[in-house]
Amino acid sequence: MKITHNDSPSGYQCIWSDLADHPKCPHGPTLLFGRYVDGEYKQFYACSACRDRKLCSFYLEHGSKPTKHQKQAWELEAKKVLPRYDHQKMFILLNEILATNPIRRIYCHDCGRLSFVSEKHKHRGHDIIENLTDHQLRHPTEFLRPLENPKKEAQYLFSDQSVSDIIFMLLNLGAKHILCIGTPRIHEYLVNHHDDKVSSLLLDFDGRYHNFYGPLSFCWYNLFNHHFFHEESKDVLKDFLRQDGGRDTYIICDPPFGGRVEPISQTLKTIYDLHRKWNKIDADSVALKTMFIFPYFMEAVLREKSNPPGILGGLRDLKMFDYKVDYQNHPLFVKSPEKILATPVRIFTDIDLSLLTLQSHRGYKHCKKCNKWTFEENKHCKKCAACTSRDGRRYRHCNICARCVKPTWKHCKKCNRCTLETHKCGVVPKITGKCFRCNEFGHVEKTCTKDAGNISNSKVKSNDTTLKGKKRKHRLDVSDISNKKKARIANASETSMKSPEEFELVSTLGEVSRVADSEKVIPKKLTKNDSKMKNKHSKSKPLDKVSKRGKAIDTASLEKIETENMEDIIKVKKKKLLKLTNSTSKMTEEITTKSKVFISTKSQGMNLDLDVLKQKKIFENKKSRINRKNKTFTNGEIFQKSQSKQK
Numbered sequence: 001m002k003i004t005h006n007d008s009p010s011g012y013q014c015i016w017s018d019l020a021d022h023p024k025c026p027h028g029p030t031l032l033f034g035r036y037v038d039g040e041y042k043q044f045y046a047c048s049a050c051r052d053r054k055l056c057s058f059y060l061e062h063g064s065k066p067t068k069h070q071k072q073a074w075e076l077e078a079k080k081v082l083p084r085y086d087h088q089k090m091f092i093l094l095n096e097i098l099a100t101n102p103i104r105r106i107y108c109h110d111c112g113r114l115s116f117v118s119e120k121h122k123h124r125g126h127d128i129i130e131n132l133t134d135h136q137l138r139h140p141t142e143f144l145r146p147l148e149n150p151k152k153e154a155q156y157l158f159s160d161q162s163v164s165d166i167i168f169m170l171l172n173l174g175a176k177h178i179l180c181i182g183t184p185r186i187h188e189y190l191v192n193h194h195d196d197k198v199s200s201l202l203l204d205f206d207g208r209y210h211n212f213y214g215p216l217s218f219c220w221y222n223l224f225n226h227h228f229f230h231e232e233s234k235d236v237l238k239d240f241l242r243q244d245g246g247r248d249t250y251i252i253c254d255p256p257f258g259g260r261v262e263p264i265s266q267t268l269k270t271i272y273d274l275h276r277k278w279n280k281i282d283a284d285s286v287a288l289k290t291m292f293i294f295p296y297f298m299e300a301v302l303r304e305k306s307n308p309p310g311i312l313g314g315l316r317d318l319k320m321f322d323y324k325v326d327y328q329n330h331p332l333f334v335k336s337p338e339k340i341l342a343t344p345v346r347i348f349t350d351i352d353l354s355l356l357t358l359q360s361h362r363g364y365k366h367c368k369k370c371n372k373w374t375f376e377e378n379k380h381c382k383k384c385a386a387c388t389s390r391d392g393r394r395y396r397h398c399n400i401c402a403r404c405v406k407p408t409w410k411h412c413k414k415c416n417r418c419t420l421e422t423h424k425c426g427v428v429p430k431i432t433g434k435c436f437r438c439n440e441f442g443h444v445e446k447t448c449t450k451d452a453g454n455i456s457n458s459k460v461k462s463n464d465t466t467l468k469g470k471k472r473k474h475r476l477d478v479s480d481i482s483n484k485k486k487a488r489i490a491n492a493s494e495t496s497m498k499s500p501e502e503f504e505l506v507s508t509l510g511e512v513s514r515v516a517d518s519e520k521v522i523p524k525k526l527t528k529n530d531s532k533m534k535n536k537h538s539k540s541k542p543l544d545k546v547s548k549r550g551k552a553i554d555t556a557s558l559e560k561i562e563t564e565n566m567e568d569i570i571k572v573k574k575k576k577l578l579k580l581t582n583s584t585s586k587m588t589e590e591i592t593t594k595s596k597v598f599i600s601t602k603s604q605g606m607n608l609d610l611d612v613l614k615q616k617k618i619f620e621n622k623k624s625r626i627n628r629k630n631k632t633f634t635n636g637e638i639f640q641k642s643q644s645k646q647k
Contacts, residue, residue, distance in 0.1 A: 011035070014262035015043070016308050019225055023066065025058035026078035028227025031263055032062065048224035048263060049205065083112070085210045085220065087230065090114075094211060098137060105132040107211075109145055114211045138192055140212045141184050158185045158254070159326040166252065166291070166325075166347075169356050171198070173289075176248040177240065179271075181223055183254045183293075184209065191217065201240045223255060224263040226270050238278060241271075246279030247286055254293040261298075265306035265314030268292075272313060292318055292348040293325055296390045302348065318348035321356055322374040322387070323364075344391060 012033050019029040027049040034043045043062035050056035058074060060066055066074075097105050097114055104117045110126040120128070129143060136143050141157055158166070163185050170178060171194070180187040180202045187202040191213075202213065203221035207229075210218065219233035228234050241249060251271070255264050268290060275281070275288040292315065294302065299320055306315040325345040349356075353372040358364040365376050370387050378389040381397050381404050388395045388404035395404040398418050400411050405418040412418070414425040438450045 014260045016262065016266050016311070023058075023060055025056055025074060026082050027056060027225075028222050028229070029225045030058060030060070031225065031260075048227075049222055051258065082229070083207060085207055085230075087210055087215045090210045091214045094137070094214075097132075098134065102131050102133050105137075106130050107132060107143075112208045112211075137212060139188055140209065141188055144208060156327045158183070159328045162326045163189050165323065165358070167194070169323075169358075170250055170252070170291075172357055173250070173351065173355060174248055175250045177243050177250070179203065179240065179249070179251045181221070181251060181253040181255075183252050186252055187213075187217075199240070199243065201236070203237075223253075223267055224259060226267045238274075241275045241288075242278050245286075246275055246281055246288070249275065249288055251288060251290045252293075253290065257295060257298075261301055261306040261315055265302075265316065269314040289351050290318065290349060291351070293345060294348055295344045296320060296346045297344060299348075299390075315348070318350055319353060320390075321347040321349055321353055322372075322378060323347050323356075323358065324375065324392070 012035050015032045015034055017032050019031075022029040022032065023045055024030065025047045027047055029048070030045040031048045032043060033046055034041060036042075045058070045060045045062065047056035047058050053059070057077070060070075093114060097116070100116070106115050106117055106120060106123075107113070107129045108115065108123045108126050109129070111123060114132075115123070117130070132143075146157060166186060167189060176198055178186070178190060178198055178200050180190075180200055182204055184202060184204060184206070187200050190198050190200040200217070202209065202218045203223070204218070205220075205222055207220050210220070212218075215232070216236060219236055220229040221227070221233070222229070228237075243249070251268070253264075253268070272288050272290075279286075281287055302315045302318065307313070323346065324343050325347065326343050327345070356373060358373040363376055364373050365378075366373050367378075367380055367387050369380050369385070372387075374387045375389075375392060377392050377394060378387040379394045380387050381395070383397050383399075383402075384404055388397075391406070393407055396407055397404045398411055401418050408420060409418045410421050412423070412425060415423070438448055
């Protein structure tokens with residue numbers, strides 16, 4: 001597939017590939033990205049965790065090897081960026097602190113460490129919490145300050161109601177082993193209230209939890225590349241997933257909403273495959289089940305961009321469950337009576353939706369036709385055979401589009417789709433990814449016109465293949481430009497002209513513009529020839545040396561001859577330019593006479609109305625512009641625009 005400069009897709013593409021072969025930054029294996037730059041597809045490696053080059057400056061083009069200087073710089077940055085945690089020593093310290101009086105306990109927010117009061121002098125000028133209680137040590141999310149960098153590790157915590165609701169659903173399903181990825185509130189609740197029934201393991205990017213959980217309960221982890229910052233944590237995950245032969249094991253994952261969905265999907269599929277491999281599972285009923293927390297308006301992104309074409313698993317197969325997830329500290333996703341619409345965060349899962357119950361919760365109902373729980377505002381559509389609402393409002397069915405849409409949308413006949421009333425017709429959303437059916441750019445799977453069976457295997461390529469296209473430069477001659485203008489004038493005559501006199505008038509105007517174009521281009525060509533002649537003489541042999549005949553050459557006399565020749569050439573060209581200007585002036589005079597005749601003949605049969613006066617004024621202004629500046633103008637286009645405005 002050749003990509004030209006005009007139709008090349010924009011935006012970055014995250015490519016599924018073997019992360020073991022990728023170079024590493026301080027945050028683990030980097031990700032492979034691709035982007036079209038001037039029609040050429042370029043691939044490069046960048047950090048998986050940080051979306052800002054200032055936070056992690058790693059950058060390496062695909063196919064190139066890092067230099068020694070780059071390796072040294074990355075090693076130094078790794079030592080500066082990543083703090084060092086000795087998990088076993090910190091767990092021993094936690095038990096010692098729990099055994100002491102709360103008066104002797106302190107926590108430093110700047111250092112992110114638990115300590116004794118006796119070491120308070122080491123934290124002078126820092127933000128310190130003293131007199132930590134047992135409840136605070138067992139509930140660290142209540143006093144730890146959430147990380148709020150949206151380009152690295154933004155941290156938002158579930159509300160108490162959402163925590164209890166999610167755990168109620170998991171326990172009702174019979175979950176015995178819950179892998180918490182980026183959900184410290186869920187892990188904290190399970191450890192403190194259901195430690196005897198359920199085992200829980202927290203995988204999180206926040207290293208501060210080393211202070212509060214042991215090595216078998218917490219692993220320092222990067223979700224975007226499946227990287228453990230401590231090697232021994234890999235064995236911890238393996239032992240956790242192999243409990244009871246892998247049965248009754250669930251994943252609850254709350255990722256950063258601004259992160260790429262492609263690496264998250266690859267990570268979840270990797271954990272899913274490892275669970276099957278380590279437990280030798282073939283049946284889907286025993287396989288690992290997932291609860292993924294994400295906004296409902298990203299459903300199409302999960303379905304169409306999370307996986308490469310033809311690859312199942314990960315986020316692509318998850319379905320949305322109508323439960324509204326609230327957050328405690330998020331500026332948008334907080335439940336309050338002032339908000340009209342509910343939080344847009346939902347649960348995407350591969351669990352059978354009929355098994356998830358919300359019987360004891362207000363604001364939800366059970367739809368018998370769909371056989372699932374949903375919120376009360378959701379109305380079942382008979383034509384769609386589903387409860388179609390996503391944001392809590394009652395959707396209405398559009399018979400033309402054959403689907404339910406938001407109540408604020410209306411069907412537009414020009415755009416042939418339902419959209420907002422205040423939209424701009426003709427504006428089509430740009431598709432930056434590939435179609436899952438034909439693996440081509442510019443559309444999505446639901447609008448693809450090709451059949452999956454007729455597509456050859458040669459067209460379906462993996463995302464790691466490089467597609468290159470060259471930017472072509474088109475050089476147009478003066479004749480090509482004039483032909484284009486003639487065609488434009490002819491089209492204008494077919495649509496907006498009313499009489500042959502008007503057509504003749506505009507055609508003469510087009511001829512003047514063609515002459516003016518040529519007049520504008522010719523001097524440039526002449527100056528180029530002049531420079532060529534000048535360079536030709538300047539590249540001759542030194543003039544003060546002896547010629548072939550043995551006679552000495554006077555440099556001053558030869559320079560005089562050259563200047564005289566150049567003056568003669570310039571005089572000839574000036575004469576040609578004068579002829580062109582005379583011809584253009586004659587043509588402008590003819591146009592004025594024709595226009596006067598045309599206006600007089602038209603005014604004899606009828607009174608001059610306001611529209612004709614406007615046309616005359618426009619024409620006279622353009623005529624004066626020719627005489628004043630003698631530059632190129634497109635009278636045919638101006639006349640056509642004036643006609644369209646009058647209509």
